[in-house]
Amino acid sequence: MKQTLKTLQLYRGASTDQGTAGVLMHLGKRVCYFMELPDRSNKPNLSRIPAGKYLCKYLPRSASGKYKDVYHVVNVPKRSGILQHSGNVAGDKTLGYKTHSWGCQLPALRLGKLYGQLAGLASRAALHKLHSVTGRSDFYLEIL
Secondary structure: OOOOOOEEEEEEEEEEOOEEEEEEEEOOEEEEEEEEOOOOOOOOOOOOOOOEEEEEEEEEEOOOOOOEEEEEEEOOOOOOOEEEOOOOOEOOHHHOOOEOOOOOEEEEOEEEEEOOEEEEEOHHHHHHHHHHHHOOOOEEEEEO
16 A cells, blocks of 8 residues: 655745745644745755755665755755755855755754854754654655
8 A cells, every 4th residue: 555645835934145934834733944045046055945846755864974864855956965954054155144054954943043143943853843743754845
C-alpha cells in the first residue's frame, strides 16, 4: 500500500535585507516559523527559493555530514543542496547581515532578534516539532 505524503504550507511574510520570515502550517495549525534568505531572484547562496511545491526528503544525515535529522528540498529550479536545518538568521551577507543559510530554510518556534537583526529562535526545538508532524518521513512543501 502506497503511503500518501503530507503537504505542509509555508506562508511567507515580507522579504527584507534581514531575511524572510514565514509560517509553516499543516491542517490549519502552525507547526513553526521558517527563516529564509531575502528574495534575490533565486540566485544560489543569496536568495530564498521560489514559490512552488517541492518534495522534502528526510535525511538522517546531510550529504556533507554537517547536519543530522534534516530535510532535503528537491527539484528546486537552478538550485541544489537546499536543506531544512537548524539555524537562526538569514540576512543578506553582502549587505553586512549575518546568515546561517546559503539558501536553506531554518525552522524556529518564535521570531525575535539576534545580532540586532530579525531571527528565528529555538530552531532545534522547531526542527523536532517538524519531525513530530512528519514522522521523519518525506513530505510536500507548498510555498505560497
